[in-house]
Amino acid sequence: DQQVKQNSPSLSVQEGRISILNCDYTNSMFDYFLWYKKYPAEGPTFLISISSIKDKNEDGRFTVFLNKSAKHLSLHIVPSQPGDSAVYFCAASANNNDMRFGAGTRLTVKP
């Protein structure tokens, strides 16, 4: 029972363009959402988060949008850079100790 879903296993974009990674969830109790980035042979690293009381959070080139009614969130990267090539995991939490992760989306940014 996957409560957090990333339906696109991979995404390829051109350098300088926008990357949009999507995530859907089923548990209406989730109140905190995060994105993690993972390079090969490394552990995931925190990228950006959003609380359910907000619908947008921005940090430099990264913006996360939350649509609670649709149970959908997205990560926008503008402009995309080759160094952004990684696997991106969406995560959601209903309490501090039960964070659920999506399966990940592999982003490739082509020079």
Added chain:
Amino acid sequence: DAGITQSPRHKVTETGTPVTLRCHQTENHRYMYWYRQDPGHGLRLIHYSYGVKDTDKGEVSDGYSVSRSKTEDFLLTLESATSSQTSVYFCAISEFASRDTVGKLFFGSGTQLSVL
């Protein structure tokens, strides 16, 4: 980078043997977690600890046990390894000091475990 060390980094073992993975932190964080990462499943929580000798089960705890005798060390044991436990195992830590840190996990570099 958060001071998290996982050992070993790679291990190959045989079905039926016990295996222990170690996570060591130098951040004095209260919470420690063990996740496994598998293709198509993302990261799934195995067990977590909210203090010395305080642990609880996660989403996929069957076949695993944990122990935390010191703040800095969190051990994951596979009592009798099976091929389905071949995976990459990640340790993570967090400290819920404020709302800003809720949910922010800091991960180790992972242990690749192969059970033959």
